Amino acid sequence: MNTNIFRAYDIRGNANNDLDQSTVKKIGYVLGKRISSLGDNKIYVGHDSRISKDEILKNLTIGLNAAEIEVLNLGLVPTPMVYYATKIGDCSHGIMITGSHNPKDDNGLKIVINDTPTSGLAIKEEVLALDSFELKTCNNSSESFEKYYLNEAKQKASLRRALKIVLDAGNGAAGPLARKVFENIGAEVISINETPDGNFPNHHPDPSKEKNLAQVKEKILLENADLGFAFDGDGDRVGLITSTGKQISSDHIIMILCEHYLKKSKGPIVYDVKCSNELPKLIKALGGEPIMEKTGHFNIKNAIKKSGAVLGGEMSGHIFINYEWYGFDDAIFTAAILSKIFSESRLSVEELFDKFPKTFSTPELNLDVDDSKKFLMVEQFIKKMNFKNAEIDLIDGVRVNKANSWGLLRASNTSPKLVLRYEGNSEEELINIKDEFERNLKQVFPNLPIEYT
Incomplete structure (x- = not known):
């Protein structure tokens, strides 16, 4: 077993060589036993569009069932939908099968146990020590929280005026849900690379890399759109592009959200070590408390939970809204809130960001x-x-x-x-x-x- 798959945020490795059936079954069993020890017997599981998803889901389910844990299959969804299910559903445990922005032959697991992110390192020794276990069957089923998510997003992010918005999911998991959310909040939607395809035939779904934004920029200019958003492979990171094709830095995205939310509630803002020196200055000026934290969705979420922060953000594009939302990284909801902010201003998107410090x-x-x-x-x-x-x-x-x-x-x-x-x-x-x-x-x-x- 390649022990490097057990990482500080999650589990990640080559789908064929590292996440073989024996390894994934053992991981499922160990996680299942943890859930059972809490007195629960169910877990939500979702997956992204990668080719290896079905094999990993099958083996993970076998392991979980062996620990007498029922799998509530959410199907192909962005990672935030798994998190959302753990917040409003019948159990507070979830696993997302995703390789995030890693190469297409990789895959992995993002894990929530008892409403708390669980790292790969936290279960490493238990998995390595596991020899064998008895197989059992459970009454697994399918569930969907899409209608609840759509309704809640509409309540909190409806646009004041219509905007023409280009969405680029990069053939990852976010495309179908993102289109529905944006149509629901009142946007004119132009969606490209929407169909989930684990081969990522158009470009790699990583909006932090400029080369992956060429198509969305071109479409914005061609359609004379107001703005555009690009999502990563599992829909928990977002990139923002203006009507002129300019990419807005994550530093500035976090700044405009700080301005928006600190007007509603003063409190801490968590950001990672890769963010600009100008961000904590702005947070203080707006009456908030800046908290710098280690990079990683695992670390930011735990810091938000500990501090009660209003908002969290990473330079990589993970944004965590914790005011009238749930404090997990959700690219689709973040993009919807940003669009709401833009729809309430007479200024263009680019003009709204011009006021922030330039470094x-x-x-x-x-x-x-x-x-x-x-x-x-x-x-x-x-x-x-x-x-x-x-x-x-x-x-x-x-x-x-x-x-x-x-x-x-x-x-x-x-x-x-x-x-x-x-x-x-x-x-x-x-x-x-x-x-x-x-x-x-x-x-x-x-x-x-x-x-x-």
Whole structure:
């Protein structure tokens, strides 16, 4: 068994080599026993559009049934629908079979037990220690919460004026539901790459990468649309594009949502270590309390629960609305709320964002490394790095803060990559912090090519 599949947020690996039938059955059994220990006997399970979904669902169900847990099958849904079911349904446990934005041959499990996100690491030792178990059968069934989700989204996100909106689900799981939600709230919808297809024939469903936004930008301009949204493969990350084809950074998306929600309720806002230095300044100015947290939906959700935060957000596009919603990352509902905000203004989308501070920053940058060595590499970097006149933050990897710039190095919890980001108040300061980081990287890892992906 490849133990690297047990990760800090979830379980993820190659569908054929890592998530074989024996491994998935054992995972199902261990999770089932945890649910049984809580006095429950049911769990919601959904899946995205990946080709491996049916085989994994079959084996996961066998494991869960062996622990006498009934599977309530939600079918092909975005991840937020599984979370939604655990909030309003008959049980507070759920599993989403998804590889998120990983390559199409990968897959994984996002897990909620007793209304709490559960990491792969939390069950790793139990799975590894499991030898065999007796197979049993249960009365599994199918369920749907779509009509409840549509009704609630309409109540909370109906548009004041009609907007023409382009949606690009990248052939992931979000397409069909996103169209229904946006038609329901009063938008004129143009949906591309809507049909779920695990081969992702048009582009990879990762809106954080500029190259994956080419089609939605082209369609916005062609249709003279007001704006557009792009979703990742399982519908929990969102990208926003204006009528001119400009991508709005996640930093600015979080800022406009902070402005919107802190008017309604003062309280904490949780954001991850990759976000702009300008975000906590804005949160304080609006009367909120900024809380910086480790990257990852698992960490942000737990921080929201602990602090009672109004909102959470990550630079990767995970947005967690916890005011009159449920505090989980939901790209479709977030996009609907953003559209409601835009429909209530006479300004264009681009003009609404012009008021926010402008800095010079990179997107998320990745360096491909050995998956088994990435965390050790970050530890080595921290021990040997040399930055002058800097404050060092080790909350997640290392964030080096200078007077007018910062840089970050951390290990991805979902991919065999090192993750970096740089920001400066001027282009010169951005270049300086980036150069200083890269000099340190070359000194610590002389054989590592600095070739960002």
